[in-house]
Amino acid sequence: MKQHRNRNKNLGLVELIAIALGGMVGGGIFTILGISVALIGNLTPIAIAVGGIIAALAAYSYVKLGTYYKDEGATYSFFKRTYPGSNFSASAIGWFIIFGYISTLALYAYTFSSYALSSTDFAENIIMRKVVAxxxxxxxxxxxxxxxxxxxxxxxxxxxxxxxxxxxxxxxLIYHGSTDVETFLEIMALDAENANVFSIIIVASLTFVAYEGFQLVINAVNEMKNPDKNIPRAIYSAIVLAVVIYLVISMGALFAIPSEEIIKNKEFALAAGAESILGKIGANLVILGAILATSSAISGTLFGSSRQMAVIAKDGFFPHILSHRKNNIPKNAIIAMAIISSLLISIGGLQLILEFGSVTFLLVSFLMGIANYKIRAKTKSSTFITLLSIVGLGIGGILILYYELTNNWEQMLAILVLYTFLGLGAWRFAKRQATMQNL
Structure with a gap:
């Protein structure tokens, strides 16, 4: 039996970093640029770096809880095992995190189709975009x-x-851009005089969704080699690499593309900038990068979140059929996530669901910090770093809600309605599970 288990541990450090980066460097970076530049201009790289720091703070509790529990249920299991007395809280966090993953899965697929069709006659055909997605x-x-x-x-x-x-x-783009480093730094200094700290932190909080995905590493704990070493190595390495690639991408865009064009084109700004400098070859290269980015994000998200869904279903908070596995692969959960995300693509509203996802992952990371603080002696965590992560994630969550409320209160209301719907589903399964436990 031991030899059989060892044969199933196929994922080494390289694969684990790939899973984390696959979940992070997806469609997010292509949409964040436009929002960030619209709010703080050339200070965007600073906000991206701050977002990376927030992600690293969030990762600290995930790493500590992940190496302590070694449970592929990750976010859900950590909270359930730290607070074992409440069925509803376990069910609710399970529902929220899974539907957060489903929303990002739908976004990645739709972004894939948008780029894949961008140079064809079907570029503006919404139905074809959905079919491809x-x-x-x-x-x-x-x-x-x-x-x-x-x-x-x-x-x-x-x-x-x-x-x-x-x-x-x-x-x-940096090399051929019309802006040199000295001029760019001068523009940054001017933007810094007109910006305030809260604007940068708000953008950093919005940027957090681009770092969502590092926790997918923990979902692979049953298939990985040496989790005590590889969980922290994979997660922190992936975050550092993501920060570097995001900074390079944002600098390239700001050096070569006028800010008004970035704001106007948003996720297509990088393709437009590359085409203006390198012609059709440049645009095709960006399209290839976007397709690879979204493809790996789809695969990594399906892999990690389906395992978490199977664990939640096994505990009775999703239909039990979703917990079934074959060769340790939760095939029913994978298929269910694919069907639900495809349904979301069919009915539209992806922008709303994306905002729901960003709020959800900040909230869930905040709760992971609280859980880690409670058992910090067992996880051998630093009290200072754990409290710093709780405060940082709490401030980020409040500011992103403030941004939504002041810029699009209708969308904020829709997010609250969605949370209510998911809360009712979680309550129903928690109640059913409590009834079964009392029999």
Whole structure:
């Protein structure tokens, strides 16, 4: 039996970093640029760096809880095992985190289709975009159902290739851009005089969604080698690499593309900038980078979140059929996530669901900090760093809600309605589970 378990541990450090980067460097960076530049201009790289610090603070509690519990249920299991007395709180955090992953899965697929069709006659065809998005989810569903090792190797290729492609694009934009380093620093200084600290922190909080995905490493704990060393190594390495690639991308865009064009085009700004400098080859290179980025994000998110869904279902807070596995692969959970995300793509409203996802991951990371603080002696955590992460994530969450409330209160109301709907679902399953426990 021991030999069998060892054979199933197919994921080493390289694959784990790829899973984390696959979940992080997805569609987020292509949409964040426009929002950030609109709010703080050339201070965007600073906000991105601050967002990386917030992500590292959030990761601290995940790493400590992950190496202590070694539970592939990750976020859900950590909270449930730290606070074992409340079925509803466990059910609610399970529902929120899974639907947060589903929302990002839908976004990644839709971004994939937008870029894949951007240079074709179907670029403005919404129906074709949705068909392509659902198709690519189906493709990576088959890959994840097929083999853990096969998924890991494909993820390696996509992640590290996309990092090379995006780096080449960004350095070429920096080199050929109309702005030099000295001029850029002067513009940053001017923007700094007109900006306030809260604006930078708000953008950093919005940027946090681009770092969501590092926790997917923990979902692979049953398939990884040496989790005590590889969990922290993979998560912190992935965050550092993500910060570097985001900074290079943002600098490349700001050096080569006028700010008004970045704000106008948003996720397509990088492609437009590359085409203006390198022609069609530059645009195609950006499209390739975007397709690789979103593909690896889809695969990594399906892999990690489906395992968490299976654990939640096994505990009775989702339909039990979602807990079934074959060869340790939660095939039903993978298929269920693919179906629900495809449904979201079909009915639209992805911008709303994206905002729901960003708020959800900040909230859940905040709760992980609180859970880690409670058992900090067991996880051997620093009280100062744990409290710092709680305060930082709390401030970030409040500011992002403030931004939503002051800029689009209707969307904020819709998010609250969505939370209410999910809360009712969580309550129903928690009540049913409590009834079964009392029998």
């Amino acid at each position: 659902i198709t690519v989810i189906g493709l990576f569903t088959l890959i994840n159902v097929w083999s853990v090792n096969g998924m890991g190797k494909i993820e390696d290729f996509m992640v590290y290739t996309k990092l090379i492609v995006l780096s080449i694009i960004s350095f070429v």
